[in-house]
């Protein structure tokens with residue numbers, strides 16, 4: 618069976634037989650909660666030297682031509698740490714799927730870096746080299762930095778073939794809370810709070826946006842039970858979100874929050 622190997626400083630090369638290690642990909646956006654491709658292993662952990670920012674536009678999955686949504690990318694930050702999921706790709710079908718979803722549709726390019734698993738990982742003990750799909754300012758869909766309130770308003774009013782843009786932010790925030798309860802990500806969680814406020818202003822219910830249009834790929838069905846379990850957690854978080862919303866209302870003052 619053809620496989621992939623990660624040659625040092627080169628992109629994955631198709632090999633007629635598996636000479637080196639399989640290719641690992643690090644997900645930090647929708648790949649965390651919807652990988653959509655066949656993989657051998659998945660591990661929670663982090664990469665260093667990057668921070669997650671919703672600065673990449675998207676007119677396919679979470680936006681439309683002329684009305685882009687916003688999806689996650691990475692920016693280089695010496696002290697940055699980004700938490701997410703690493704996946705060991707099963708075969709070339711997985712790689713070609715990602716090239717289509719992340720490259721052709723997403724406007725992302727490849728970056729090679731190192732991934733560290735959570736301490737208690739039983740899958741791998743030490744760091745592993747990963748390929749990361751990252752958008753840069755020369756990406757045709759790059760939108761760049763903007764204040765979080767305007768970004769939240771854009772997210773709350775965008776949707777595309779994969780569903781509402783708010784779902785993307787809320788599911789990523791849920792993923793982070795469930796998988797890494799002790800970690801911080803001010804950009805993501807402040808954006809989540811503002812998106813929730815915007816949805817309320819637009820009188821859009823959370824269940825309306827959390828509709829997970831993706832069909833569950835056969836590759837993912839093996840994890841269907843886990844996904845259903847996480848879905849339950851997402852629903853539980855809905856209750857928590859409503860409580861957070863009330864909390865925002867009570868403590869919210871000044872320009873940091875949107876005024877009704």
Ligand SMILES: N[C@@H](CCC(=O)N[C@@H](CS)C(=O)NCC(=O)O)C(=O)O
Nearest residue numbers: 644645646647648678722723750779
């Ligand atoms: N490369 C990032 C972001 C990937 C991402 O969010 N890609 C978008 C834009 S092409 C996507 O596939 N979205 C599917 C969805 O929104 O459900 C990751 O590793 O997770």
